[in-house]
Amino acid sequence: MKNSLFENISAGSFTIILHVALFALIFVGIDFQSTTHVTAQPKVDIVQATAMDEADVLAEMTRQQEYEDDKRQQEQERQDKIDKKFEQAEQELEDKKQEIVEQQQQAELEQQQRKLEAEQKQQEIEVLKEQRKIEEEKKQQAEVERKLEEQKKQQAEQERLAEEERKQIVAEERRAEEEKKRLAEADRKAAEQKKRDAEERVRKAEEEEKEKQRLAKIAEEKKKAEEKAAHEAKVKADREAAVAAKLKAQRDEAAKLLQDSLDAEAREQETMRINGVVDKHVSIIRQRVKRYWIKPSSAERGLQSTLQVSLLPSGEVKVVKVVKSSGNILFDRSAENAVYKASPLPVPTDPKALAKFKQFSFNFKPE
Amino acid sequence: MTKRWLTTITFLGACLSFQAQAELVIDIVGGTEAALPIAIVPFGSEGPTAPINISEIISNDLASSGRFDPLPKRDLISEPHEKSEINFKDWRLLRSEGLLVGKVSTEDGELHKVQFQLFDVYKSQQLAGMRYQVPAGGLRRLAHKIADQVYEALTGEVGVFSTRLAFVTEVKGVDGKKRYALQVSDADGANPRTVLQSKQPILSPSWAPDGERLSYVSFENGNAEVFVQEMRSGRRNSVAAFKGINSAPSWSPDGTKLALTLSKSGNPEIYVLELASGKLSRVTHNSQAIDTEAVWMPNGKELLFTSDRGGRPQIYKVSVDGGRAQRVTFEGTYNSSADISPDGRTLTMVHGFKGKYYIAVQDLQTGTLQVLTETGRDESPSFAPNGRVILYATEQRGKALLASVSVDGEIHRRFGESGKDVREPAWSPLRK
DSSP: OHHHHHHHHHHSOHHHHHHHHHHHHHHHHHSOTTOOEEOOOOOOOOSEEEEOHHHHHHHHHHHHHHHHHHHHHHHHHHHHHHHHHHHHHHHHHHHHHHHHHHHHHHHHHHHHHHHHHHHHHHHHHHHHHHHHHHHHHHHHHHHHHHHHHHHHHHHHHHHHHHHHHHHHHHHHHHHHHHHHHHTTTOHHHHHHHHHHHHHHHHHHHHHHHHHHHHHHHHHHHHHHHHHHHHHHHHHHHHHHHHHHHHHHHHHHHHHHHHHHHHHHHHHHHHHHHHHHHHHHHHHHHHHHHHHHOBOOTTOOTTOOEEEEEEEOTTSOEEEEEEEEOOSOHHHHHHHHHHHHHHOSOOOOSSHHHHHTTSEEEEEEEOO | OHHHHHHHHHHHHHHHHHHHSOOOEEEEEOOBOOOEEEEEOOOEEESSOOSSOHHHHHHHHHHHTTSEEEOOGGGOOOOOOSGGGOOHHHHHHTTOSEEEEEEEEESSSSEEEEEEEEEETTTTEEEEEEEEEEEGGGHHHHHHHHHHHHHHHHHSSOOOTTOEEEEEEEEEOTTSOEEEEEEEEETTSOSOEEEEEESSOEEEEEEOTTSSEEEEEEOTTSSOEEEEEETTTOOEEEEEOOSSOEEEEEEOTTSSEEEEEEOTTSSOEEEEEETTTOOEEEOOOOTTSOEEEEEEOTTSSEEEEEEOTTSSOEEEEEETTOOOOEEOOOSSSEEEEEEEOTTSOEEEEEEEETTEEEEEEEETTTOOEEEOOOSSBOEEEEEOTTSSEEEEEEEETTEEEEEEEETTSOOEEEOOOOSSEEEEEEEOOOOO
16 A cells, blocks of 8 residues: 555656545545544453562572582683693593504514414424434434344254254264274273363353353343333434424414404404494484474574483483583574483494494584 | 503593593484464353453464464363462363463453463463453453463563554445544454544555554645544544645654655655654655655654655655765665664565566665565555564455564464454554
8 A cells, every 4th residue: 555655656747636625625524524433452461470489589589590600610721721621632642652562562573473483493493403413312312222133133044053062062962972882992981071071061051151141141231222112212202392392383373363452453343343333323313403403583694502312221311411502592402302302312222333333422513 | 461461551541531521411403483282171160251361362373473383272181260279280282382271250251350370381480470450341452452462481582462453444435435444453353443534545554663643645635645543532633735746654653753755846755743842854866757655764864755756766864954875775676665674673665577566675784685475466564563573555356454473584474354454564563
């Protein structure tokens, strides 16, 4: 109507305005003067309005709380800044230390490695030496046995000769007997012969005794050689066992190192796997909370609320705490409500990944 | 072998840094700008049934703002009326941002005791709560007042549900003659009351900043004449009845002056009238152009007005003391009927484009213009006192009616079809 009035005026000229006025005048002239009725609008007032006690108390408490929170937060922030600087310095020192330690560890490890390799070579040489020694001893043993065999052969020859001698003697005796018969009269000769025989027997007996002793001696020597061989075999066996044990220890050590390193790799892979699971669930949780977050229209760029959240293992939201307020109460509340409304949060079932979600933080930003 | 050692060392390092790393932090950036879900439980009642349903009015108010999404009644899991009856755990499952409960009691059916409490469901904490005693006739207004408090507690902005609308209706009587009425309704268009009836046109109602007086243009004496009427007593007097046109009154922010369009000099110009003394001062001096529809900037020192001094109607700004006017609108060939947001940052106006007229807003800092409506026959935009909504007049199937649009153009509303033509809306200031 304003427009149309404006349009009328602008379209028109003054004459139209005059016409309207004239027309209106005529119109008024025709109509009753008292065509206008006014109605009063008595005010219906609220008789009494009182704040609900709880609201008052709560408001006062909230104000007090907010004041204290502010103060506390300021102090906290100041303290945090100092702590943070101190922590940073400490962290840097720690990092440097860590780096030196790691370098030393590395050097030591390499040193150990070199030492281990040297030792191994030395051991291999010793093992070779040991084997050569054992072979030498084997050779000596064989020589002893060969000599022993020779002695046995000689002895057998002597015995054979002795036997032949004895047979000759018997034949001679028989011949003598025949001679005695044939030479009956030659008693003296016979007696002499007898005497000679007796003497011969004594000599023979002596010889036999001598031979017996010699054989005994040979047997004794053989026994001794056998005992020596047995002892040497035992020593050799012990030495071989010691070498074998040493080799086994070395092999075990190497195997253990290999196993450790494999375990480390496995752990690293496990950590990566857990991180993957955590990342996936962070993304799902982010989507869900974002969907439930209704930003107040007063949420201006630059606001940020930091919320600390504790979850039950089921993902149900246990506690939400504003740890850093945006300064806009409605913005903070909308963020808190978003987390509560998104409960239960989709947490991983893997216990190691789940542990990361026991307590964590949200940063809410309008854009 | 060395390589393996290196791997081991790297792993150890990784372990250390892993432990030193702070706890998990998840960034949430963005979020939605949806309507806030809210649970509004029907108020409990004691004694004779109240003549109106308070919780229903609150629910309609909040829903109409487009910023709340009241839970459907069938989804309410229980009907508590005060804190002790609320099982917050149950309500959390419904994921409402707020829970409103209350009750009404009366012994004689006249004096009503009303109380309400608004809770943050997740923290089991009361966000707002009041207790009132009102006569039966004040219940509707109280319901709007409670809606305002809920709105403010949850959005941080002032609610305008207990404000009023002024507008002019036109009906054709049995005698074939037109009847005009200046009416005032609740902000939801309900409860209309007539404050002036006339057989002659009534135009341009304008609220005084105290909400207790209205000025308007009436042709009852044959000419466009400006009146000021007190709402409570109905007492009225003519404040401008000069020769020619007396039109487009607008109250200064301090309520002591009116800006007017007068053609007593022969050409429509902007004047400022001091109400107490009747002192009149001329603001514009441009006999070649029409200057009209002045509105006050919130600072009380400048006026915005429509002028065709550049050939086509555009909005200009001028000091109340006169002086050179600055052009404000540049986009398009037709901009008129300005109103300014309470913070003085946003201008709304009728924006003409190819013979059609739309409601548009212009950011006064950036100059960006945004068209908010689509009907093409829109006029008389008026800001809500919280600056969030613009009320305007439009036409539908040949019938004039009122509509509103949020300043972002997202939420559109039409006010009830009464069978009358409704025009010239003006949104009241906040009630004190």
